Amino acid sequence: MSQYQRLFLVAGPSMRHTPALERAVAIAQATRAALHITVFIEDSHLLGLKSAGARFREACQQENEQWLEDEADLIRERGIKVSTEVLVTRTALQEILLHVAEMQADLLIKDVQHESALKRVFITPLDWHLLRECPVPVHLVSEVRCPLPRVVVAAVDPSHPETQITGINDSIIQAANGLAMQCSAELHLLHAYDPSRTHMSDAGAGAVTMPGFSSDVRKSLQKTFIALADHYGVPGERQHFVEASPGKALADFAAHHRADVIVMGNAHHKGLGKWVGSTTEHVLYQVPCNIFAVTGAADQ
Template structure:
Protein backbone atom coordinates (compact mmCIF):
# COMPACT_ATOMS: atom_id res chain seq x y z
CA UNK A 1 0.00 0.00 0.00
CA UNK A 2 1.43 3.34 -1.06
CA UNK A 3 0.68 6.86 0.09
CA UNK A 4 1.58 8.26 -3.32
CA UNK A 5 -1.18 9.01 -5.81
CA UNK A 6 -1.83 6.43 -8.50
CA UNK A 7 -4.58 5.36 -10.87
CA UNK A 8 -6.10 1.89 -11.18
CA UNK A 9 -7.64 0.82 -14.50
CA UNK A 10 -9.87 -2.23 -14.81
CA UNK A 11 -9.24 -3.09 -18.45
CA UNK A 12 -11.58 -4.91 -20.79
CA UNK A 13 -10.98 -8.68 -21.10
CA UNK A 14 -11.45 -8.43 -24.89
CA UNK A 15 -7.89 -7.32 -25.70
CA UNK A 16 -8.70 -4.02 -27.37
CA UNK A 17 -8.35 -0.41 -26.29
CA UNK A 18 -11.57 0.95 -24.87
CA UNK A 19 -12.66 4.48 -23.87
CA UNK A 20 -11.59 3.78 -20.26
CA UNK A 21 -8.13 2.70 -21.47
CA UNK A 22 -7.65 5.93 -23.41
CA UNK A 23 -9.00 8.06 -20.54
CA UNK A 24 -6.76 6.34 -17.96
CA UNK A 25 -3.68 6.90 -20.12
CA UNK A 26 -4.56 10.56 -20.67
CA UNK A 27 -5.21 11.18 -16.96
CA UNK A 28 -2.00 9.43 -15.90
CA UNK A 29 -0.10 11.67 -18.32
CA UNK A 30 -1.91 14.85 -17.25
CA UNK A 31 -1.58 14.11 -13.54
CA UNK A 32 1.96 12.75 -13.78
CA UNK A 33 1.07 9.69 -11.69
CA UNK A 34 1.63 5.91 -12.08
CA UNK A 35 -1.03 3.73 -13.68
CA UNK A 36 -1.72 0.11 -12.75
CA UNK A 37 -3.78 -1.86 -15.30
CA UNK A 38 -5.53 -5.07 -14.30
CA UNK A 39 -7.66 -7.30 -16.53
CA UNK A 40 -9.92 -10.07 -15.28
CA UNK A 41 -10.30 -12.92 -17.75
CA UNK A 42 -12.93 -15.63 -17.73
CA UNK A 43 -13.87 -17.54 -20.88
CA UNK A 44 -16.92 -19.70 -20.27
CA UNK A 45 -15.96 -22.15 -23.00
CA UNK A 46 -12.57 -22.80 -21.44
CA UNK A 47 -13.91 -22.94 -17.92
CA UNK A 48 -16.56 -25.55 -18.72
CA UNK A 49 -14.88 -27.65 -21.42
CA UNK A 50 -16.05 -30.99 -20.06
CA UNK A 51 -14.48 -32.98 -22.89
CA UNK A 52 -10.99 -31.67 -22.12
CA UNK A 53 -8.94 -33.22 -19.33
CA UNK A 54 -7.79 -31.04 -16.44
CA UNK A 55 -4.21 -30.71 -17.63
CA UNK A 56 -5.25 -29.67 -21.14
CA UNK A 57 -7.78 -27.24 -19.69
CA UNK A 58 -5.07 -25.66 -17.52
CA UNK A 59 -2.74 -25.32 -20.50
CA UNK A 60 -5.46 -23.70 -22.60
CA UNK A 61 -6.28 -21.25 -19.85
CA UNK A 62 -2.63 -20.36 -19.26
CA UNK A 63 -2.11 -19.90 -22.99
CA UNK A 64 -5.02 -17.48 -23.12
CA UNK A 65 -3.70 -15.55 -20.11
CA UNK A 66 -0.22 -15.41 -21.65
CA UNK A 67 -1.57 -13.91 -24.88
CA UNK A 68 -3.50 -11.32 -22.89
CA UNK A 69 -0.45 -10.43 -20.79
CA UNK A 70 1.63 -9.99 -23.93
CA UNK A 71 -1.02 -7.79 -25.54
CA UNK A 72 -1.37 -5.67 -22.39
CA UNK A 73 2.40 -5.28 -22.09
CA UNK A 74 2.54 -4.06 -25.70
CA UNK A 75 0.00 -1.36 -24.83
CA UNK A 76 1.90 -0.49 -21.67
CA UNK A 77 5.16 -0.16 -23.61
CA UNK A 78 3.57 2.50 -25.82
CA UNK A 79 2.46 4.42 -22.71
CA UNK A 80 5.92 4.15 -21.16
CA UNK A 81 7.29 5.85 -24.28
CA UNK A 82 5.13 8.81 -23.18
CA UNK A 83 6.92 8.82 -19.80
CA UNK A 84 3.98 7.21 -17.99
CA UNK A 85 4.86 4.71 -15.28
CA UNK A 86 2.72 1.64 -16.04
CA UNK A 87 2.37 -1.79 -14.46
CA UNK A 88 0.08 -4.57 -15.71
CA UNK A 89 -1.65 -7.65 -14.35
CA UNK A 90 -3.99 -10.29 -15.78
CA UNK A 91 -6.01 -12.67 -13.58
CA UNK A 92 -8.46 -15.52 -14.20
CA UNK A 93 -11.55 -14.47 -12.23
CA UNK A 94 -15.18 -15.33 -12.85
CA UNK A 95 -16.72 -12.66 -10.60
CA UNK A 96 -14.35 -9.66 -10.46
CA UNK A 97 -16.08 -7.53 -7.80
CA UNK A 98 -14.19 -8.95 -4.81
CA UNK A 99 -10.86 -8.79 -6.65
CA UNK A 100 -11.47 -5.19 -7.68
CA UNK A 101 -12.29 -4.19 -4.11
CA UNK A 102 -9.20 -6.07 -2.88
CA UNK A 103 -7.03 -4.18 -5.35
CA UNK A 104 -8.56 -0.89 -4.21
CA UNK A 105 -7.84 -1.75 -0.58
CA UNK A 106 -4.25 -2.82 -1.23
CA UNK A 107 -3.24 -0.17 -3.78
CA UNK A 108 -5.30 2.71 -2.36
CA UNK A 109 -5.65 4.40 -5.77
CA UNK A 110 -6.77 8.00 -5.98
CA UNK A 111 -9.13 6.90 -8.76
CA UNK A 112 -10.53 3.62 -10.06
CA UNK A 113 -11.23 3.80 -13.80
CA UNK A 114 -13.51 1.40 -15.65
CA UNK A 115 -15.65 1.26 -18.78
CA UNK A 116 -19.31 1.91 -18.11
CA UNK A 117 -21.46 -1.11 -18.95
CA UNK A 118 -25.03 -0.18 -19.82
CA UNK A 119 -27.56 -2.79 -18.72
CA UNK A 120 -31.23 -3.16 -19.60
CA UNK A 121 -33.87 -2.25 -17.03
CA UNK A 122 -34.76 -5.93 -16.71
CA UNK A 123 -31.16 -6.87 -15.99
CA UNK A 124 -30.90 -4.12 -13.37
CA UNK A 125 -34.08 -5.44 -11.76
CA UNK A 126 -33.00 -9.09 -11.66
CA UNK A 127 -29.30 -8.60 -10.92
CA UNK A 128 -26.98 -6.05 -9.35
CA UNK A 129 -24.55 -5.10 -12.13
CA UNK A 130 -20.88 -4.67 -11.38
CA UNK A 131 -20.92 -0.90 -11.96
CA UNK A 132 -23.79 -0.45 -9.52
CA UNK A 133 -22.02 -2.53 -6.87
CA UNK A 134 -18.87 -0.47 -7.33
CA UNK A 135 -20.83 2.76 -6.97
CA UNK A 136 -22.05 1.51 -3.61
CA UNK A 137 -18.97 -0.30 -2.31
CA UNK A 138 -15.81 1.20 -3.84
CA UNK A 139 -14.03 3.43 -1.32
CA UNK A 140 -11.93 5.25 -3.93
CA UNK A 141 -13.20 7.82 -6.40
CA UNK A 142 -14.83 5.84 -9.21
CA UNK A 143 -14.54 7.01 -12.82
CA UNK A 144 -16.98 5.17 -15.09
CA UNK A 145 -16.15 6.01 -18.69
CA UNK A 146 -18.70 5.99 -21.50
CA UNK A 147 -17.88 7.39 -24.92
CA UNK A 148 -14.75 9.53 -25.08
CA UNK A 149 -14.79 12.52 -27.39
CA UNK A 150 -11.63 13.83 -25.72
CA UNK A 151 -9.26 11.43 -23.96
CA UNK A 152 -8.12 14.36 -21.83
CA UNK A 153 -11.34 16.01 -20.57
CA UNK A 154 -12.11 19.49 -21.89
CA UNK A 155 -15.34 20.24 -20.01
CA UNK A 156 -16.02 19.05 -16.46
CA UNK A 157 -19.30 19.47 -14.60
CA UNK A 158 -19.57 19.37 -10.81
CA UNK A 159 -23.14 18.50 -9.75
CA UNK A 160 -23.83 19.80 -6.24
CA UNK A 161 -26.80 19.87 -3.90
CA UNK A 162 -26.88 22.64 -1.25
CA UNK A 163 -30.33 21.52 -0.06
CA UNK A 164 -30.37 20.81 3.71
CA UNK A 165 -26.57 20.61 4.13
CA UNK A 166 -27.03 19.65 7.78
CA UNK A 167 -28.28 16.24 6.63
CA UNK A 168 -25.25 15.60 4.44
CA UNK A 169 -21.69 14.70 5.32
CA UNK A 170 -19.79 17.78 6.42
CA UNK A 171 -18.61 19.91 3.51
CA UNK A 172 -19.54 17.20 0.98
CA UNK A 173 -20.41 19.76 -1.69
CA UNK A 174 -16.98 21.30 -1.13
CA UNK A 175 -15.33 17.90 -1.65
CA UNK A 176 -17.22 17.43 -4.91
CA UNK A 177 -16.16 20.85 -6.19
CA UNK A 178 -12.56 20.40 -5.05
CA UNK A 179 -12.34 17.03 -6.85
CA UNK A 180 -13.74 18.58 -10.04
CA UNK A 181 -11.56 21.66 -9.67
CA UNK A 182 -8.42 19.57 -9.24
CA UNK A 183 -9.24 17.43 -12.29
CA UNK A 184 -10.01 20.51 -14.37
CA UNK A 185 -6.74 22.13 -13.34
CA UNK A 186 -4.67 19.04 -14.17
CA UNK A 187 -6.35 18.65 -17.56
CA UNK A 188 -6.57 22.36 -18.37
CA UNK A 189 -10.33 21.85 -18.68
CA UNK A 190 -13.31 24.17 -18.29
CA UNK A 191 -15.15 23.73 -14.97
CA UNK A 192 -18.92 24.13 -14.69
CA UNK A 193 -21.12 23.99 -11.60
CA UNK A 194 -24.70 22.67 -11.69
CA UNK A 195 -27.45 22.52 -9.10
CA UNK A 196 -30.52 20.61 -10.29
CA UNK A 197 -33.20 22.01 -8.01
CA UNK A 198 -36.08 19.60 -7.45
CA UNK A 199 -39.18 20.99 -5.71
CA UNK A 200 -40.35 17.45 -4.89
CA UNK A 201 -37.66 17.37 -2.19
CA UNK A 202 -39.82 19.79 -0.25
CA UNK A 203 -42.82 17.47 -0.27
CA UNK A 204 -40.65 14.56 0.91
CA UNK A 205 -39.16 16.55 3.78
CA UNK A 206 -40.22 15.78 7.32
CA UNK A 207 -43.28 17.75 8.34
CA UNK A 208 -44.25 18.92 4.84
CA UNK A 209 -46.50 15.93 4.17
CA UNK A 210 -49.48 17.01 2.11
CA UNK A 211 -48.80 20.73 2.36
CA UNK A 212 -49.60 22.50 -0.89
CA UNK A 213 -47.14 25.23 -1.75
CA UNK A 214 -48.54 28.62 -2.55
CA UNK A 215 -46.94 30.51 -5.41
CA UNK A 216 -45.30 32.85 -2.91
CA UNK A 217 -43.92 30.01 -0.82
CA UNK A 218 -42.52 28.21 -3.87
CA UNK A 219 -40.86 31.42 -5.04
CA UNK A 220 -39.35 32.04 -1.61
CA UNK A 221 -37.91 28.54 -1.45
CA UNK A 222 -36.55 28.87 -4.99
CA UNK A 223 -34.84 32.14 -4.08
CA UNK A 224 -33.37 30.64 -0.90
CA UNK A 225 -31.93 27.70 -2.79
CA UNK A 226 -30.61 30.00 -5.49
CA UNK A 227 -28.88 32.08 -2.84
CA UNK A 228 -27.28 28.98 -1.30
CA UNK A 229 -26.02 27.90 -4.73
CA UNK A 230 -24.66 31.38 -5.47
CA UNK A 231 -22.78 31.48 -2.17
CA UNK A 232 -21.26 28.09 -2.91
CA UNK A 233 -20.21 29.17 -6.40
CA UNK A 234 -18.84 32.47 -5.08
CA UNK A 235 -16.68 30.63 -2.57
CA UNK A 236 -14.92 28.82 -5.40
CA UNK A 237 -14.93 31.82 -7.76
CA UNK A 238 -16.86 30.00 -10.46
CA UNK A 239 -17.56 32.48 -13.30
CA UNK A 240 -21.24 33.41 -13.75
CA UNK A 241 -21.34 31.85 -17.22
CA UNK A 242 -20.24 28.51 -15.72
CA UNK A 243 -22.98 28.40 -13.05
CA UNK A 244 -26.17 26.52 -13.86
CA UNK A 245 -29.19 26.56 -11.54
CA UNK A 246 -31.89 24.48 -13.22
CA UNK A 247 -35.22 23.24 -11.87
CA UNK A 248 -36.08 19.60 -12.48
CA UNK A 249 -35.44 16.01 -11.45
CA UNK A 250 -31.66 15.86 -10.78
CA UNK A 251 -30.86 12.76 -12.82
CA UNK A 252 -32.76 14.06 -15.86
CA UNK A 253 -31.33 17.56 -15.59
CA UNK A 254 -27.75 16.31 -15.21
CA UNK A 255 -27.93 13.84 -18.11
CA UNK A 256 -29.67 16.32 -20.41
CA UNK A 257 -27.25 19.14 -19.65
CA UNK A 258 -24.19 16.89 -20.02
CA UNK A 259 -25.46 15.72 -23.42
CA UNK A 260 -26.40 19.17 -24.72
CA UNK A 261 -23.15 20.84 -23.62
CA UNK A 262 -20.78 17.99 -24.53
CA UNK A 263 -19.55 17.54 -20.97
CA UNK A 264 -16.66 15.06 -20.77
CA UNK A 265 -16.90 14.21 -17.06
CA UNK A 266 -19.72 14.72 -14.55
CA UNK A 267 -18.52 14.77 -10.93
CA UNK A 268 -21.10 13.99 -8.25
CA UNK A 269 -21.46 12.34 -4.87
CA UNK A 270 -22.86 8.93 -3.93
CA UNK A 271 -23.75 9.33 -0.26
CA UNK A 272 -27.26 8.60 1.01
CA UNK A 273 -29.44 11.03 2.88
CA UNK A 274 -31.32 9.72 5.88
CA UNK A 275 -35.05 9.52 6.47
CA UNK A 276 -37.54 10.06 3.67
CA UNK A 277 -35.35 12.44 1.68
CA UNK A 278 -34.28 11.52 -1.80
CA UNK A 279 -31.06 9.50 -2.02
CA UNK A 280 -28.05 11.20 -3.53
CA UNK A 281 -26.78 7.72 -4.33
CA UNK A 282 -29.87 6.92 -6.36
CA UNK A 283 -29.26 10.06 -8.44
CA UNK A 284 -25.79 8.77 -9.32
CA UNK A 285 -27.23 5.37 -10.20
CA UNK A 286 -29.91 6.88 -12.43
CA UNK A 287 -27.37 9.14 -14.11
CA UNK A 288 -24.91 6.35 -14.80
CA UNK A 289 -27.45 4.33 -16.82
CA UNK A 290 -28.71 7.18 -18.96
CA UNK A 291 -25.75 9.45 -19.52
CA UNK A 292 -23.60 9.26 -22.64
CA UNK A 293 -20.67 11.10 -21.09
CA UNK A 294 -18.57 9.82 -18.18
CA UNK A 295 -19.08 9.92 -14.42
CA UNK A 296 -16.66 10.54 -11.57
CA UNK A 297 -18.40 9.42 -8.39
CA UNK A 298 -16.95 10.31 -5.02
CA UNK A 299 -18.00 9.64 -1.44
CA UNK A 300 -16.74 10.73 1.98
CA UNK A 301 -14.51 7.63 2.24
CA UNK A 302 -12.66 8.85 -0.88
CA UNK A 303 -11.04 11.66 1.10
Protein backbone atom coordinates (compact mmCIF):
# COMPACT_ATOMS: atom_id res chain seq x y z
CA MET A 1 0.00 0.00 0.00
CA SER A 2 1.28 3.46 -0.91
CA GLN A 3 2.32 5.87 1.84
CA TYR A 4 0.43 8.56 -0.10
CA GLN A 5 -3.36 8.45 -0.19
CA ARG A 6 -4.19 12.16 -0.48
CA LEU A 7 -1.98 14.73 -2.21
CA PHE A 8 -2.63 18.46 -1.87
CA LEU A 9 -1.32 20.77 -4.60
CA VAL A 10 -1.23 24.47 -3.73
CA ALA A 11 -1.35 26.56 -6.91
CA GLY A 12 -1.34 30.25 -7.72
CA PRO A 13 -3.50 32.17 -10.21
CA SER A 14 -0.93 31.96 -13.04
CA MET A 15 -3.11 29.56 -15.07
CA ARG A 16 -0.18 27.66 -16.50
CA HIS A 17 1.33 24.20 -16.29
CA THR A 18 3.94 24.53 -13.53
CA PRO A 19 6.68 22.15 -12.31
CA ALA A 20 4.72 21.46 -9.11
CA LEU A 21 1.62 20.51 -11.12
CA GLU A 22 3.65 18.12 -13.25
CA ARG A 23 5.27 16.57 -10.18
CA ALA A 24 1.96 16.23 -8.30
CA VAL A 25 0.28 14.49 -11.24
CA ALA A 26 3.22 12.11 -11.68
CA ILE A 27 3.29 11.13 -8.00
CA ALA A 28 -0.49 10.71 -7.93
CA GLN A 29 -0.35 8.41 -10.95
CA ALA A 30 2.57 6.38 -9.56
CA THR A 31 1.02 5.95 -6.11
CA ARG A 32 -2.69 5.89 -7.08
CA ALA A 33 -3.27 8.71 -4.60
CA ALA A 34 -6.16 11.15 -4.88
CA LEU A 35 -5.10 14.66 -5.86
CA HIS A 36 -6.77 17.86 -4.67
CA ILE A 37 -5.75 21.13 -6.35
CA THR A 38 -6.57 24.50 -4.87
CA VAL A 39 -5.76 27.77 -6.62
CA PHE A 40 -5.32 30.44 -3.98
CA ILE A 41 -5.89 34.02 -5.17
CA GLU A 42 -4.69 36.42 -2.50
CA ASP A 43 -6.50 39.73 -2.15
CA SER A 44 -3.15 41.49 -2.37
CA HIS A 45 -2.92 40.39 -6.02
CA LEU A 46 -6.11 42.30 -6.76
CA LEU A 47 -5.41 45.52 -4.87
CA GLY A 48 -4.12 47.31 -7.95
CA LEU A 49 -7.50 46.71 -9.59
CA LYS A 50 -9.61 47.35 -6.53
CA SER A 51 -11.80 49.80 -8.42
CA ALA A 52 -13.11 46.89 -10.47
CA GLY A 53 -14.78 45.64 -7.29
CA ALA A 54 -16.72 42.43 -6.85
CA ARG A 55 -17.36 42.01 -10.58
CA PHE A 56 -13.64 41.79 -11.34
CA ARG A 57 -13.05 39.36 -8.47
CA GLU A 58 -15.81 37.13 -9.76
CA ALA A 59 -14.47 37.22 -13.32
CA CYS A 60 -10.96 36.40 -12.09
CA GLN A 61 -12.25 33.48 -10.05
CA GLN A 62 -14.36 32.13 -12.93
CA GLU A 63 -11.44 32.33 -15.35
CA ASN A 64 -9.27 30.33 -12.95
CA GLU A 65 -12.05 27.82 -12.33
CA GLN A 66 -12.44 27.17 -16.06
CA TRP A 67 -8.70 26.77 -16.59
CA LEU A 68 -8.40 24.45 -13.59
CA GLU A 69 -11.34 22.29 -14.64
CA ASP A 70 -9.85 21.90 -18.12
CA GLU A 71 -6.57 20.78 -16.54
CA ALA A 72 -8.44 18.39 -14.24
CA ASP A 73 -10.18 16.77 -17.23
CA LEU A 74 -6.80 16.05 -18.80
CA ILE A 75 -5.52 14.61 -15.51
CA ARG A 76 -8.58 12.36 -15.12
CA GLU A 77 -7.86 10.86 -18.54
CA ARG A 78 -4.73 9.37 -16.93
CA GLY A 79 -6.85 7.50 -14.40
CA ILE A 80 -6.19 9.89 -11.51
CA LYS A 81 -8.89 10.90 -9.06
CA VAL A 82 -8.71 14.70 -8.87
CA SER A 83 -10.78 17.45 -7.26
CA THR A 84 -10.36 21.19 -7.72
CA GLU A 85 -11.12 24.50 -6.03
CA VAL A 86 -10.43 28.20 -6.51
CA LEU A 87 -10.38 30.36 -3.40
CA VAL A 88 -10.00 34.13 -3.03
CA THR A 89 -8.59 34.86 0.42
CA ARG A 90 -6.70 37.35 2.54
CA THR A 91 -5.20 34.60 4.71
CA ALA A 92 -3.61 32.08 2.34
CA LEU A 93 -1.44 30.47 5.02
CA GLN A 94 -4.33 29.84 7.41
CA GLU A 95 -6.50 28.51 4.58
CA ILE A 96 -3.76 26.14 3.40
CA LEU A 97 -3.21 24.75 6.90
CA LEU A 98 -6.97 24.35 7.35
CA HIS A 99 -7.20 22.43 4.08
CA VAL A 100 -4.34 20.15 5.13
CA ALA A 101 -6.13 19.31 8.36
CA GLU A 102 -9.59 18.87 6.87
CA MET A 103 -8.55 16.66 3.96
CA GLN A 104 -5.92 14.81 6.04
CA ALA A 105 -3.34 15.29 3.33
CA ASP A 106 -0.25 13.07 3.32
CA LEU A 107 1.85 15.51 1.32
CA LEU A 108 1.64 19.18 0.34
CA ILE A 109 3.16 20.09 -3.03
CA LYS A 110 3.83 23.66 -4.16
CA ASP A 111 5.99 25.62 -6.60
CA VAL A 112 8.84 27.50 -4.96
CA GLN A 113 7.95 31.17 -4.60
CA HIS A 114 11.21 33.00 -5.26
CA GLU A 115 11.61 36.19 -3.24
CA SER A 116 14.49 38.69 -3.25
CA ALA A 117 16.85 38.75 -0.27
CA LEU A 118 15.74 42.31 0.52
CA LYS A 119 12.08 41.34 0.60
CA ARG A 120 12.84 38.36 2.86
CA VAL A 121 14.32 40.76 5.42
CA PHE A 122 10.95 42.46 5.90
CA ILE A 123 8.43 39.78 4.93
CA THR A 124 8.62 36.08 5.73
CA PRO A 125 7.86 34.17 2.50
CA LEU A 126 4.82 31.89 2.43
CA ASP A 127 7.10 28.93 1.68
CA TRP A 128 8.99 29.54 4.93
CA HIS A 129 5.74 29.73 6.87
CA LEU A 130 4.67 26.40 5.40
CA LEU A 131 7.99 24.79 6.28
CA ARG A 132 7.59 25.97 9.87
CA GLU A 133 3.89 25.35 10.42
CA CYS A 134 2.64 22.64 8.06
CA PRO A 135 2.11 19.40 10.03
CA VAL A 136 2.73 17.16 6.98
CA PRO A 137 5.75 16.89 4.65
CA VAL A 138 6.12 19.78 2.19
CA HIS A 139 7.51 19.23 -1.31
CA LEU A 140 8.62 22.56 -2.79
CA VAL A 141 9.32 22.27 -6.50
CA SER A 142 11.50 24.65 -8.51
CA GLU A 143 12.14 22.58 -11.64
CA VAL A 144 11.30 19.15 -13.01
CA ARG A 145 13.74 17.33 -15.30
CA CYS A 146 11.61 14.19 -15.17
CA PRO A 147 8.00 13.94 -13.95
CA LEU A 148 9.14 11.51 -11.23
CA PRO A 149 12.43 11.99 -9.36
CA ARG A 150 15.33 9.75 -10.34
CA VAL A 151 17.79 10.64 -7.55
CA VAL A 152 16.51 11.27 -4.00
CA VAL A 153 18.97 12.51 -1.37
CA ALA A 154 18.39 12.21 2.38
CA ALA A 155 20.36 15.01 4.07
CA VAL A 156 21.04 13.89 7.64
CA ASP A 157 23.00 15.26 10.59
CA PRO A 158 24.46 12.66 12.99
CA SER A 159 26.26 15.30 15.09
CA HIS A 160 25.18 16.21 18.62
CA PRO A 161 22.47 13.55 18.99
CA GLU A 162 21.52 14.92 22.41
CA THR A 163 20.36 18.20 20.84
CA GLN A 164 18.79 16.74 17.70
CA ILE A 165 15.07 16.53 17.16
CA THR A 166 14.02 13.12 18.42
CA GLY A 167 14.17 10.66 15.55
CA ILE A 168 14.51 13.32 12.86
CA ASN A 169 17.27 11.47 10.99
CA ASP A 170 15.11 8.34 10.94
CA SER A 171 12.13 10.37 9.71
CA ILE A 172 14.23 11.92 6.94
CA ILE A 173 15.57 8.58 5.73
CA GLN A 174 12.20 6.86 5.93
CA ALA A 175 10.53 9.67 3.97
CA ALA A 176 13.31 9.69 1.37
CA ASN A 177 13.29 5.91 1.06
CA GLY A 178 9.50 5.85 0.72
CA LEU A 179 9.59 8.48 -2.03
CA ALA A 180 12.43 6.71 -3.82
CA MET A 181 10.63 3.36 -3.72
CA GLN A 182 7.35 4.83 -4.98
CA CYS A 183 9.16 6.55 -7.85
CA SER A 184 11.76 3.82 -8.61
CA ALA A 185 14.51 6.33 -7.84
CA GLU A 186 18.00 5.97 -6.36
CA LEU A 187 18.32 6.77 -2.65
CA HIS A 188 21.48 8.55 -1.50
CA LEU A 189 22.50 9.57 2.04
CA LEU A 190 24.49 12.76 2.60
CA HIS A 191 25.97 14.62 5.55
CA ALA A 192 27.68 18.00 5.19
CA TYR A 193 30.46 18.19 7.79
CA ASP A 194 31.32 21.81 8.55
CA PRO A 195 34.61 21.88 10.52
CA SER A 196 34.17 25.49 11.63
CA ARG A 197 30.73 24.87 13.14
CA THR A 198 31.78 21.63 14.80
CA HIS A 199 34.90 23.25 16.26
CA MET A 200 33.00 26.17 17.75
CA SER A 201 30.21 24.09 19.22
CA ASP A 202 32.45 21.42 20.69
CA ALA A 203 35.28 23.60 21.94
CA GLY A 204 33.35 26.70 22.96
CA ALA A 205 34.21 30.29 22.10
CA GLY A 206 37.78 31.18 23.00
CA ALA A 207 38.72 27.63 24.00
CA VAL A 208 42.07 26.10 23.05
CA THR A 209 41.77 22.68 21.42
CA MET A 210 44.31 19.88 21.31
CA PRO A 211 46.07 19.01 18.06
CA GLY A 212 44.04 16.49 16.07
CA PHE A 213 40.76 17.49 17.75
CA SER A 214 39.00 18.31 14.47
CA SER A 215 40.24 15.09 12.89
CA ASP A 216 38.93 13.01 15.78
CA VAL A 217 35.52 14.73 15.62
CA ARG A 218 35.36 14.11 11.88
CA LYS A 219 36.21 10.43 12.26
CA SER A 220 33.60 10.01 14.99
CA LEU A 221 30.91 11.71 12.93
CA GLN A 222 31.79 9.70 9.84
CA LYS A 223 31.60 6.47 11.83
CA THR A 224 28.13 7.43 13.13
CA PHE A 225 27.05 8.42 9.63
CA ILE A 226 28.17 5.11 8.12
CA ALA A 227 26.40 3.17 10.88
CA LEU A 228 23.20 5.11 10.15
CA ALA A 229 23.48 4.42 6.42
CA ASP A 230 24.23 0.74 6.96
CA HIS A 231 21.25 0.43 9.29
CA TYR A 232 18.97 1.47 6.42
CA GLY A 233 20.78 -0.58 3.83
CA VAL A 234 22.18 2.34 1.83
CA PRO A 235 25.13 0.95 -0.20
CA GLY A 236 28.57 2.48 0.22
CA GLU A 237 28.61 4.13 -3.21
CA ARG A 238 25.50 6.08 -2.23
CA GLN A 239 26.87 7.27 1.12
CA HIS A 240 28.33 10.79 0.92
CA PHE A 241 30.19 12.38 3.83
CA VAL A 242 31.14 15.81 2.48
CA GLU A 243 33.32 18.43 4.16
CA ALA A 244 31.68 21.81 3.46
CA SER A 245 28.97 24.12 4.72
CA PRO A 246 25.48 22.60 4.30
CA GLY A 247 24.36 25.03 1.61
CA LYS A 248 27.48 24.60 -0.53
CA ALA A 249 27.61 20.83 -0.04
CA LEU A 250 23.99 20.34 -1.07
CA ALA A 251 24.28 22.68 -4.04
CA ASP A 252 27.46 21.00 -5.34
CA PHE A 253 26.06 17.51 -4.81
CA ALA A 254 22.79 18.33 -6.54
CA ALA A 255 24.63 19.75 -9.55
CA HIS A 256 27.18 16.93 -9.90
CA HIS A 257 24.78 14.03 -9.29
CA ARG A 258 21.72 15.53 -10.98
CA ALA A 259 19.76 15.10 -7.76
CA ASP A 260 16.08 15.83 -8.16
CA VAL A 261 14.90 15.91 -4.54
CA ILE A 262 16.74 16.65 -1.30
CA VAL A 263 14.87 15.43 1.78
CA MET A 264 15.67 17.51 4.84
CA GLY A 265 14.43 17.96 8.38
CA ASN A 266 12.83 21.25 9.19
CA ALA A 267 12.82 22.58 12.74
CA HIS A 268 10.30 24.97 14.26
CA HIS A 269 12.52 27.65 15.76
CA LYS A 270 11.77 30.20 18.42
CA GLY A 271 13.36 33.55 19.14
CA LEU A 272 16.20 34.71 16.87
CA GLY A 273 16.32 31.37 15.06
CA LYS A 274 12.76 31.88 13.85
CA TRP A 275 13.68 35.23 12.32
CA VAL A 276 16.88 33.99 10.71
CA GLY A 277 15.28 30.89 9.21
CA SER A 278 16.49 27.31 9.18
CA THR A 279 19.02 25.68 6.86
CA THR A 280 16.15 24.13 4.94
CA GLU A 281 14.58 27.54 4.33
CA HIS A 282 17.78 29.10 3.02
CA VAL A 283 18.65 26.08 0.89
CA LEU A 284 15.48 26.86 -1.12
CA TYR A 285 17.39 29.70 -2.80
CA GLN A 286 20.80 27.98 -3.10
CA VAL A 287 20.27 24.43 -4.33
CA PRO A 288 19.41 23.69 -7.99
CA CYS A 289 16.87 21.00 -7.16
CA ASN A 290 13.64 20.42 -5.27
CA ILE A 291 13.16 20.28 -1.49
CA PHE A 292 11.13 17.76 0.49
CA ALA A 293 10.87 18.90 4.12
CA VAL A 294 10.03 16.55 6.98
CA THR A 295 8.64 18.49 9.91
CA GLY A 296 10.22 18.46 13.35
CA ALA A 297 10.34 20.71 16.41
CA ALA A 298 13.14 22.45 18.27
CA ASP A 299 13.48 24.57 21.38
CA GLN A 300 16.13 26.97 20.16
